[in-house]
Amino acid sequence: MRNRLTFQPRYFLYWLLLFALARAAFLIYHHAHTAALSSGEIVRSFLYGVRLDGSAVAYISFIPFGLLLVGSLWPRLPVGRLIGGYTAVTGIVVGLLTSADLELYRAWGFRLDATPLQYLDSPGEMAASAGSAPLAFLVAVFAGLMLLGWWLYRRLLTPLPPLPPAFPRPQAALASLLYAGLLVVPLRGGVQQIPVNQSDVYFSAAHPFANHAAINVPWNVAQSLQLREMRRNPYQYMADSAARREVAALYKESPSADSVQLLTTPRPNVLFIILESFTAKLVGHLGGERGVTPTLDSLARTGISFRNFYASGDRSQKGLVSLLSAYPNQPTTSIIKFPRKTEQLPSLARTLGHAGYHTSFYYGGELAFANMKSYLLSSGYEHLTERQDFAQRDQNSKWGAHDHVLFQRMLRELGKQPTPFFTTAFTLSSHEPFDVPGQKQFRNQDEEAFFRHSVAYTDHALGQFLQAARREAWWPNTLVVLVADHGHQLPGWMPVYDPRKFRIPLLLAGGALKPEAAGRSVATFGSQTDVAATLLAQLRLPSSVYSWSRNLLSPAPAAAPGGFAFFCFTDGYGMMTPQGPTVMDNVSRAPLTPAPLIPRQVRQGQAYQQLSFADFLEK
Template structure:
């Protein structure tokens, strides 16, 4: 006999089953073009991995129903069955409609349904034209079949809705209903982990992007993208489009005497790409920062190649990673990494080097689901991802995950056992992120935030030094180029103002056994951005970089339009541009200058405006 208080779990299960049927419809609909290429295990994993987003979507849909049942608990003789049935019918129809529309739009567009179609609501002619070749009768049949399936499942699983037991007091009935509502918090967030569930959590395949797409829950994807979907027009229209395009093109036009500079003594070295969390130039001695915090980096500057004027493209980790690995500029009020269908079209160093036979891996001691990084990295072609769950729990001695010395030790162990040749290994540190917890005796006394930050940077620098000393004893070292760069700067120490370039000034160093001896101690003073690292690296490997349209080789002569180079960066609804002539920053809302060095010419202002306008236009087009 069914019990009234078994109803909530069955209702949650109802939506999970309905989403599973929708995924099955998606896989069957795309069988000839995509699904037939997948093995049975991969198909099964689309359901296994997809259940986290399914559970989150189901929990959201259960909330109104569970609230209704809580109210019904006050009235023992009222089932609330009609109201619940009506709610389920309306929402179920919407889910079936979204599932059906997604089937054909994915075939045409190559990404799962999100808020993009909303931009066509004011142009029904374009919408009708887009659907002109769709098999309407087939889609209507699928829609009706999903409705029938939902109705039958509801009748089988949830009808009738039992009355509460006569001996069960009203307050106890309401309390049980509220308990069920509280339990929804876990599936709403996708689990008990620190970061709420997102698309990255269901991406699992490095070989089949379609399999990752199949694991996405469409209703969840649509609702999640609604706030992001408002970005349909370029709010940064400073100049006529033709003038903006021309100004940006001149910034990337190579100089006539662009003779290549070669720093490597081997044609295809391994590449060890280390991204250092929050390493601001303010704490790096060889960049005129504080002395004694980063002795490892300062020593490497004397034996390797240092770039004295590199600036972060943005102020968050996810923005820095895209800028570094894809050579793509940031956006002021959002980040392209939030849009998996956009990032899938970006170039990426893992993919570029993969075409040359490089084996790629990304190591991070934290959770790669953070800020959708996992979906970005899998779409980029990384063949192996190592993250928090791959480390022993005893080594996860930080709020964010495994500390940096644990991360580096894992890399050493893996490369010592069977290093692939050549390899492109990216490591992203985390210990210098807030709350600055490090397993090392403080080098700088005091519990104030600035000294805690200094200690965290000093710890990571120390762990890096130990790692590099051990790496020099490995057989792969002599054929390895090490790239060391920060993901972004920091307001500390000194509480740098948000628009100030000192907040974005970061280190970039080249080291490793693959460098020519005569490169030792070289200082590159060209002004550049994180976006320029990709083209600079590919030029050293003598590989094409044409697809990295927003990246330029920092070791080549600078363009005539920007003698000495330039660095563009974004902050919250504003931008800055730095050149040897000076700095300026602009507020995008008021369109007023925040700061401008007296010697900075109007040309630099126009270049910054053009760059902001064109880079965001490119973002919208993707």
């Protein structure tokens, strides 16, 4: 028989059951990944996950337990209705987080955290980004979770029993206070010295998905919010002095570090084109699928191609900062979210502006998305063109203006700009939901085919633009830089940490290139942070303020023969060199790929992660 004094344990059990159901829904939704797990790993994902579940339940339970304490002393307080209302609101929030996480994990490869909060001021872009999600099914999942939660609540917790007649109210209040005090134990994950964290639920070295399944989503969101005020570096692998030595060696110039000069003039116009989601997997001259990017493949024969080039991160806003400020990414946040920090970064727009360049930025979407506008403005761009600057009829994409419209506008306006100009264009049509105009050239009607078609469309629009630009008076004195903002899991749905997902194209083209530069292929390994130093060396401008950048057209440092590329993801890093990949999980500090570990490379990656994040914290 129920009594008032057992309500708190039953309330705690109620939420534990709900989180177990949420974990089951996650495993079922991602059945393809779950099928690769053993039955023991599936069971352990529930057993290990209980620690984070219990911590989340403890936070949720503080208010109901407090209401019971007050209700013990004030009998007229409608405790049952207040707890019911609070539980309903909390259940809706938990249900929304759980349902959203199901699809976001498929797209992003990590459990839901505070990352989507930075997009709340751009609801249109959020909706467009979710264009390929099975919204009806997710709504059904949410409704199912709500019904299960309501049924369990009715079975376990209603009605709220009255206090036993012979039980004094002061003693009931003391019992409630004791229950509330006991919540500290599950909140911390036990009685150990260090509070529970993600690493406590990681148990599988072979299957990161099993570890991800053990994570409690509401706890993960709340924990990641703390990063906004983080003051301590969680990536402390070695003494700071040792980390500085390792990183300094990676950027130490070779004694024969004379830069190759490939331009006909030291002050050409610079047309910097950033291609949304262009992955090397679809670029023929980089060994990817043939026939998707004929424009880029043609430019590789007439310009300069960098064959081992990698994105620094996995989101557009991260790619912008790496390309335009030569700044490394952060594994669990992004510096672009902190205007006070980005204001301290160097930027190509500011550097070239001081050298006499007119600077402008073109984008068919809304620059308020992901805080890009504040970053670009603080970077020194004199003129910004975005969605609102296009006619309504030209806003023909869910994101804004399609790429052919963007290029047509640029073509009309570039000849009117003062020279030399530094003009940056950021495409958008190859972003989800891949709703580009024109006839589909790939037979299949699945998401991979739509992605291929969107990349092919942008490549064609780029080709049309460049063909017309060659007839313009400014073309002979123009250097074109073509690079992706990040790679993509498609085609093939590679894991979020797979190095192939980060490999992207980088090409130099344009009328300002010397004839002998045609067809040059650069094998040196590099990343987006290296574009700044490489470009400025060609313009014969100093690049010392770009401390995380190195010239890819100079000999590689002795500490990294053949160059290196560092990239990060949530929550780990990768180090690419000619010797092979090193990909590590920051939480478990274990490798994520079967490739043999290269000890020197592991240490270099750890030092880079430690020092770059320390720099981020100090900004």
